[in-house]
Structures are given as structure tokens and as C-alpha cells.
Amino acid sequence: MELVERYLAAIARELPEAQRADITAELRDLLLSQIEEKEGELGRPLGRDETEGLLKAFGHPLAVAFRYRRYQRLIGPEVFPFYLRALKVFLMLGVTLHVIVMAVRLARGVDPARAVIGLVDQLFVGLVWIVGAVTLVFVLIDHAPGAKPFDRWRPRDLPPPYLKRSKGLFDILFDTVVDIVFIAWWTGAVSFPYAWTGAAGPLEVALAPVWDRFYWPVLAVPLASLAANLLVVVRPGWTRITAGAEAAAAAYAALLAIVLLGAGPWVTVDSETLGTAAVAWRSAVLNTVMFWLLAGIGVVHALEAAWAARRLFGPQGRPGLGAPAL
Known part of the structure; x- marks a missing residue:
């Protein structure tokens, strides 16, 4: 089924390459068994919305894939993969901005050695603040009562299995x-x-x-x-x-x-x-x-x-x- 394959492909993209095929096959068998059991109860094939509901109940692809990774974490497993991705994005933006500041200083005639020392000093402080701020936000999200914002996803919106990630x-x-x-x-x-x-x-x-x-x-x-x-x-x-x-x-x-x-x-x-x-x-x-x-x-x-x-x-x-x- 298309939704199942999209769902499995989204999980596979986040799995370690050495275990990707085995884990994907295991998850496929598990999902197909659940679908067959549900169809047996209803006496008919599942519709698209019913299949989507079953996949949502199984979990977001990032959260499911994370269960097969070994991380020491302070944030819960349902929120941690989103925290990790957000942290990477903000760290990347922080490094980018500091490198641009150094390039501007060099263009204005600042001594290269002073520019590099300033970059290292400011980059360390800036990245520490980024890690602290992002961590605090996701700790609050993880401990907030009610549904998490990451629950608002639909399997039908996942990309087809054949599409790969474009850039690192x-x-x-x-x-x-x-x-x-x-x-x-x-x-x-x-x-x-x-x-x-x-x-x-x-x-x-x-x-x-x-x-x-x-x-x-x-x-x-x-x-x-x-x-x-x-x-x-x-x-x-x-x-x-x-x-x-x-x-x-x-x-x-x-x-x-x-x-x-x-x-x-x-x-x-x-x-x-x-x-x-x-x-x-x-x-x-x-x-x-x-x-x-x-x-x-x-x-x-x-x-x-x-x-x-x-x-x-x-x-x-x-x-x-x-x-x-x-």
C-alpha cells in the first residue's frame, strides 16, 4: 500500500545504514499484520483514512526510527529526535552568522589573526547559548500537558519512497x-x-x-x-x-x-x-x-x-x- 511504503521509507531514511534493511522488513511485517488483523475485524479492506489512522497510532517516522538508535538522552524519546534536528539547524545558523561576521571584519582590514581569535571566542559563547536555549524550549515542550505539536502530521503528506534527501x-x-x-x-x-x-x-x-x-x-x-x-x-x-x-x-x-x-x-x-x-x-x-x-x-x-x-x-x-x- 502506498501509505505504508511512504511511511516505511520515511523511517528508513533515519535508520543506520547497516541495519536499515532488516529493521524496515521487520516493521513492514508488523504493520501488515496489524492491517490484516484490522481488516479481519471489519471484514473489508481498510480505507485510506483508516490506514492513515493506524500509521499515526504507530508513531511519527522520526520517533519510530529513534527507537532503534542508541542515544543518551535527557528529553523523552517522542520529542528528542525533533530536538536533535532543531539543534542541528540552529547550530548551523549560528556558525554561519559568525563566519560571515569574520569575513566582514577581514574585508574591512582587521588583522587575520585577530579575526580568527575573535571568531573562536564569540563562536564558543554563541553556541553555548544556542544549545541552552534550544534544550530549554524542548524540555518545556516535552513536559507540557496535552498533545505535543509534533503529533500534527499525516502519513499522506510523507514523500514517496523513491525520493532521497537532497543535501546534508x-x-x-x-x-x-x-x-x-x-x-x-x-x-x-x-x-x-x-x-x-x-x-x-x-x-x-x-x-x-x-x-x-x-x-x-x-x-x-x-x-x-x-x-x-x-x-x-x-x-x-x-x-x-x-x-x-x-x-x-x-x-x-x-x-x-x-x-x-x-x-x-x-x-x-x-x-x-x-x-x-x-x-x-x-x-x-x-x-x-x-x-x-x-x-x-x-x-x-x-x-x-x-x-x-x-x-x-x-x-x-x-x-x-x-x-x-x-
């Missing part, structure tokens, strides 16, 4: 840091030096005027990436929607890179000591590098869009979990 927290953290630093630089919130002194004298490099026409389209790329990553973190169960958001963001970035390939030159070079020919040669080299950089960005984002689309429109079943029957 480290990937999302890295992408978020890169996107926010780029936005800060692109909007002028921080600036980086574009002049250096070589054997031939000082050389100044700047973005060509062509980028003025693409200011908002370029800014939309990191904003779309941030939105897609935020959706993955906030709604990890919306696998199809997050895959669509990732595919759209990557496809847009790939298309923009293709358009920019025909809009060069992308950088200008100037020098008070070099001759016209030397400046032109350096400009040609840097613009060639920019061309291949844009081409590489386009290829990478096109592959990301294809992978997200494959998850979105992939095969309707996966070995080991069975194909939907309804």
Missing part, C-alpha cells in the same frame, strides 16, 4: 556562507581590494560596465539558493517541493551563466606604469579566465538542475522498499 547540513552551511558573503560583496556592504603591486608596478582590476545591466539577475542567484536551502532545513519532509526549488534555482543560475558568456568583456584592467599593450594582454588573460569560470559555473549548475529534476521526476519505486501499489 554541511553542504547547506557551506552554500549559505558563500551566498551571504557574495550578497554582501555584490550589494557593496563589504569590499575587497582589487589592486596589487607586482614587478611591473601597481595593477587595478575592476568589473566591466556590462555587470550593471545584470545587477538584479545576478543578485537573484544567491537569493534563490538561500531560499531553496532554507526550505530544505525548515521543511525536510517536503522532498518533492524542495527538489523543485533546487532544480529551479540551479536552472536559473545555469541559464544566466550562458547569457553572461556572450556579454563580455567582464573585467577591466588599468595601470599607471604599464603600456597599452601590456594592459591589453593582462585584460585578455583575465577575461579568458572569466569566460571559462562562467562556463564552469554554467555546467555545474546545469548538472545540479538535472540531478534535482531526476529526484523530482525519477522512477516511481526503489528496490528494497517496494513500489506503490495504490
